[in-house]
Amino acid sequence: xxxxxxxxxxxxxxxxxxxxxxxxxxxxxxxxxxxxxxxxxxxxxxxxxxxxxxxxxxxxxxxxxxxxxxxxxxxxxxxxxxxxxxxxxxxxxxxxxxxxxxxxxxxxxxxxxxxxxxxxxxxxxxxxxxxxxxxxxxxxxxxxxxxxxxxxxxxxxxxxxxxxxxxxxxxxxxxxxxxxxxxxxxxxxxxxxxxxxxxxxxxxxxxxxxxxxxxxxxxxxxxxxxxxxxxxxxxxxxxxxxxxxxxxxxxxxxxxxxx
Amino acid sequence: xxxxxxxxxxxxxxxxxxxxxxxxxxxxxxxxxxxxxxxxxxxxxxxxxxxxxxxxxxxxxxxxxxxxxxxxxxxxxxxxxxxxxxxxxxxxxxxxxxxxxxxxxxxxxxxxxxxxxxxxxxxxxxxxxxxxxxxxxxxxxxxxxxxxxxxxxxxxxxxxxxxxxxxxxxxxxxxxxxxxxxxxxxxxxxxxxxxxxxxxxxxxxxxxxxxxxxxxxxxxxxxxxxx
Numbered sequence: 027x028x029x030x031x032x033x034x035x036x037x038x039x040x041x042x043x044x045x046x047x048x049x050x051x052x053x054x055x056x057x058x059x060x061x062x063x064x065x066x067x068x069x070x071x072x073x074x075x076x077x078x079x080x081x082x083x084x085x086x087x088x089x090x091x092x093x094x095x096x097x098x099x100x101x102x103x104x105x106x107x108x109x110x111x112x113x114x115x116x117x118x119x120x121x122x123x124x125x126x127x128x129x130x131x132x133x134x135x136x137x138x139x140x141x142x143x144x145x146x147x148x149x150x151x152x153x154x155x156x157x158x159x160x161x162x163x164x165x166x167x168x169x170x171x172x173x174x175x176x177x178x179x180x181x182x183x184x185x186x187x188x189x190x191x192x193x194x195x196x197x198x199x200x201x202x203x204x205x206x207x208x209x210x211x212x213x214x215x216x217x218x219x220x221x222x223x224x225x226x227x228x229x230x231x232x233x234x235x236x237x238x239x240x241x242x243x244x245x246x247x248x249x250x251x252x253x254x255x256x257x258x259x260x261x262x263x264x265x266x267x268x269x270x271x272x273x274x275x276x277x278x279x280x281x282x283x284x285x
Numbered sequence: 286x287x288x289x290x291x292x293x294x295x296x297x298x299x300x301x302x303x304x305x306x307x308x309x310x311x312x313x314x315x316x317x318x319x320x321x322x323x324x325x326x327x328x329x330x331x332x333x334x335x336x337x338x339x340x341x342x343x344x345x346x347x348x349x350x351x352x353x354x355x356x357x358x359x360x361x362x363x364x365x366x367x368x369x370x371x372x373x374x375x376x377x378x379x380x381x382x383x384x385x386x387x388x389x390x391x392x393x394x395x396x397x398x399x400x401x402x403x404x405x406x407x408x409x410x411x412x413x414x415x416x417x418x419x420x421x422x423x424x425x426x427x428x429x430x431x432x433x434x435x436x437x438x439x440x441x442x443x444x445x446x447x448x449x450x451x452x453x454x455x456x457x458x459x460x461x462x463x464x465x466x467x468x469x470x471x472x473x474x475x476x477x478x479x480x481x482x483x484x485x486x487x488x489x490x491x492x493x494x495x496x497x498x499x500x501x502x503x504x505x506x507x508x509x510x511x512x
Contacts, residue, residue: 036353036399086350087359090341100337101369103411107362108338114354156407160354 028125032159035114038122040162045125046249047162049136050242052170053213054191055181056231057238058134061170064239065246069130074250077124080134084115098189102147109140110157117161125162130250137161138224142216146209147196166249168242169221170231174210181206292413296376297505299498300387302469303421304462305443306428307483308490312421313385315491316498325381325502328371332386335366346442353398356442360391361408368412376413381502388412389420389472397464398448416501419494420473421483425463429455 028040050058050065062078069076082091091108094100100108124131137158144154181187187202189195193209194202221228229241292298299316301309313329320327333342342359345351351359375382388409395405432439439454441447445461446454472478479497481490 033401033404086345086355087341090338090344093340094337097337099370101366104337104362104365104369107358107365107408111341111355111358111362114352114358115350118352118354119350150411153407153410156404159404 029163030159031155031161031163035118035160038118043122043125043162045127045129045131047121047125047131047133047164048246048249049133049138049164049167050170051135051138051167051217051226052231053139053172053177053210053217054188055177055184056170056172057180057235058170060235061239061242062132062134064235065132065242068243069132069246072250075127075129076132077120077129078132078134079116079120081109081139082112084112085119086115087112095190098195100195102144102149102195105147106140106144106149106154106157109143113137113140113158114160121162133164136164136167138167138217138220138226142213142220145216146193146212166245167224167226168245169217169226169228170238171217171221171228172214172231174207174214176232177210178207289410289412290414292376294373294376295379297381297416297502298372298376298384298413299381299417299419299501300384300389300415301419301421302386302389302393302478303423303483304425304428304465304469306431307421307423308431308487309419309421309483310385311487312419312481312490312494313383315487316494317383319491319495320381320383320498326379327381327383328375329383329385330367330371330375332384332390333360333363335363337366338363349441349447351442351447353395353400353447356398356447357391357395357400357405357408360395364388364391364409365411373413384415387415387418389418389469389476389478392472393465393468396468397445397461414476417497418476418478419481419497420469420478421481421490422469423483425459425466427484428462429459 028043030040034040050062052058059080062080066076066078082088087108091112094108095105121131121133141154141158145151181191187206189202191209192202192206193213194200194205197205197208200208220226227245229238229245231238301313303309317327317329333339338359342363345355345359372382372384391409392402392405396402433455439458441454444454444458445464446457448457448461450460451457469478473480481493483490
């Protein structure tokens with residue numbers, strides 16, 4: 027039977043989810059989409075039915091989320107919860123039905139990107155983990171890892187710097203390049219810690235797209251061949267390490283008596 | 286991050302809770318008028334009113350695609366937006382903020398829909414504890430009479446039709462709101478809810494509320510002049 031990270035949603039049957047849930051994680055501009063576009067036809071040639079899904083694509087919240095981001099006024103808790111809504115809608119209406127039908131579900135990012143983004147914005151790690159307690163544990167998480175130095179040219183040569191991908195909401199006084207470097211550095215640091223905690227399979231994304239594709243194929247083939255494979259992501263107790271970039275703007279703390 | 290607890294801002298936060306038809310909105314309007322007359326800066330913040338998420342909520346309700354999980358999360362998103370951009374800045378500015386429904390509405394409804402109670406409570410742990418929270422206790426039948434005399438039938442989600450417990454909206458409403466009442470009752474001691482008997486005459490309820498609000502505001506004044 028499939029497992030969640032702690033909470034089962036009402037009406038969700040975790041039995042007989044025969045498909046495979048495969049996550050491709052990594053920061054903005056690292057080449058996740060390119061890889062998924064290569065993986066899908068490859069899997070289909072191998073005879074596997076595939077659906078792909080990704081952040082912000084839910085029928086329910088996709089449009090609203092896009093519009094809300096255009097305004098650049100989303101608060102950090104609001105942003106987190108909007109993405110959680112989008113994720114829950116896709117989980118219930120796309121991912122679980124596809125797994126039940128025996129599909130391979132390729133997901134472009136999963137809860138880990140959402141966690142990383144929330145954490146660099148100073149949100150309480152325990153809260154973030156708790157919000158996503160209802161997520162299914164995937165069969166594998168492939169993390170496309172890249173250094174800031176290798177990331178910058180890709181960004182510049184492809185779509186350029188984006189407001190949210192540059193963390194401009196966190197450093198509005200800086201230019202986009204400076205902000206991008208600061209933001210992506212803390213984001214990559216977060217990803218590294220999550221990679222350890224949730225046991226990601228790390229792939230060096232500085233290599234050519236074909237090399238990365240080869241590594242992903244190997245890893246995925248292993249997941250598909252080995253039916254009894256243990257879910258990749260058994261959470262270990264969260265490290266007690268404090269957040270270094272946390273809560274710069276926050277002097278208004280309150281007493282902590284939870285009734 | 287902020288945890289659920291007393292806030293230290295100069296403003297005050299008063300909230301009303303109860304099922305539809307309990308008369309809480311009427312009472313809040315009267316409280317608003319009185320506070321303004323007393324010279325306070327007063328602002329209302331209503332449940333489910335954030336412009337950032339209203340389209341999404343409307344889409345989900347219209348197409349009936351909201352599940353207990355997405356219903357819960359979209360309302361939390363709505364609340365977070367109002368909280369971050371409205372309630373907190375107002376409290377910092379020293380305003381008296383009045384909320385028609387607060388996090389307890391989510392605790393009652395989402396748990397009645399089958400969501401895990403500790404998960405929902407943790408979801409809203411960034412919120413602050415109100416200066417005073419009033420719960421308008423009303424028997425289900427009284428609330429239903431009030432609602433049915435004023436309009437035609439119940440809406441899909443308000444009647445909990447999404448849970449598929451009954452095809453009859455009135456019966457479904459009864460079952461669902463009955464569960465919500467149970468959840469409210471459980472919360473009274475945990476969250477210091479002031480119980481108002483919502484079957485009493487309107488002016489009697491209002492006098493009760495004003496008395497509590499007044500004492501909270503005076504307490505704040507005394508603390509301010511203290512050496």
